[in-house]
Amino acid sequence: MTGVVTGFSIILIVILAGMVLAATGVIPREGARYLSKTAYAVASPALLFMTMSHGDPSVLASKAAVVALTSAAISATFFILLSRLFFRRPLAETTIGVTASSYANAANIGLPVATYVVGDTSAAAPLIMLQLVILAPAVTAALELGVRGRMDVWGVLTIPLRNPLVVGTVAGVLVSVTGVTVPNVISAPLEILGGAAVPLMLMAFGITLWGRRPLADADLPPVLTATVIKMLFMPLVAYGVAFMLGLEGAALFAVVAMAALPTAQNVQTYAIWFGRGENIARDVALLTTVGCMPVLIAISALLT
Template sequence: MMGVMQGFALILGIIGAGYLASRFGVVKGDQRLVLNRVAFYVATPALLFVVLQRSDPAVIVSPVILITGLAAVVVAGIYVVVSRLWFRRNLASTTLGATSAGYVNSNNLGLPVAIYILGDAAYVAPLILLQVVVFAPLILAILESTRGNQRGAVVALGRAARNPIIVASMLGLLVALLDLRVPEIFLNPIEMIGDASIPMVLLSFGISLHGQRVLQAGADRPAVLVASGIKLLVMPALTWVLCLAFGLNAHETFVATTIAALPTAQNVYNYAATYRRAETQVRDTVFLTTFASLPVIAAIAWLLAA
């Protein structure tokens, strides 16, 4: 559990540094968007290329990842249904809310959880693969379509496919599939740039908190509460039920349920900030789930680890 605490402390420390940078006027207002744009178009593609070119694509068909992926799709659908019945939002806000409910923090929190609770970082790599190769193109295509593109979803999907995050992910996957070795002279600078991705997103996230209160009264509050509740409670519970239904063993059930309890990924906030859609809604959801996921993960470890 100490490793998970260290992972949370790391994330919150960088968010706190961003908040202080804004509090003392080092960064003001929308200047934080420079961090988001550099992260989105440069650093995150580098990070994903590095992670995926080292992965084993075969493990994406493991029962744990298939169950977790299915649960993510189902809870996203639940969010859309609840949203339609309770609080109608535009396409971008609904998409980002559904993404917040099912897109887990598989990197900077998923890795310490995998190492220190699950005992193997290999459990997380295929989830990263699934999210960036399957889920991200669909999310980005929808967000592209909200920019006023009148030529249809196919064109929007084509534009999303040219997005640097998707291009870098596909290149990394191709390198892994072909079992190629990238020369260190090329890989080292890519790794260094990729290492900056998560800190930049977290700093921007912290900057956005200055002058704002989480869960302010308004149209975003129901969306935040629903997405957070689905992410923290419904997704792990649904994953546990699916594991039992599909006959996964005790350890696989523990792994899948723990992964499902991870908080909403900061990448979702990066998407929202880059496209200037539902930023406050996503920011609050990431904030709440990051804090509240720790006791949920601890409870799962206590109940299922044995």
């Protein structure tokens, strides 16, 4: 369990740093928007480019990738169904709820968990790549449609050209596939910029938490629904799909553990960037980050 504790300690300490910045007045609460937008527009694309350029695109065709994509799709669909039946919200807010219930923190906590708990860092790779290549463009498309309030086919088709996260991801994949060597004069500054992405997102999250009671102004129906789906439903779906695909032992444990990861901080970055569903993203990220640790411990005890 050392790996789980280590991964969560990293996240919580950086979040705490953001809370301290807000508490001391170094950065006001509205400053979180600027940190998030900087992460979204500059640091995250650099991180994604460097990560994907060194990745192996073949993981997209593995059984682990099938489990990751299927469990995310089923979880998202389940949220949409419950939303339409019990708590309808506008498209953009619904999209944030869908994303919060199915988009895992595969980098910030997933890599430490994969390294220290699963024992194989590459276990997080399929989830990371699928989220960046498939889920991120879909989420961005839905949010842009929700914010504009109209269908713009050309706008949707050109989203990858206008979304910095997608551009960074696709460029990295192309570099990996073609085997092109990125000159050090380009890779070195991108490494520096990319290294700022996670701290910026986590500190922005901490700043938004300061001076605000958890769930004090929460939109409880989508928040609680997304939290339960992400923490419990998605790992169960992953287990079922993995079992049907014949995965067992360490491979089975790996995909279920990855599905149990908390909601990614990227969801709040999307919410802030588009100005929709910010409370939903913040509260689900908080609840799942706190609650998934016992879930991961239980999964480890049951499957190892």
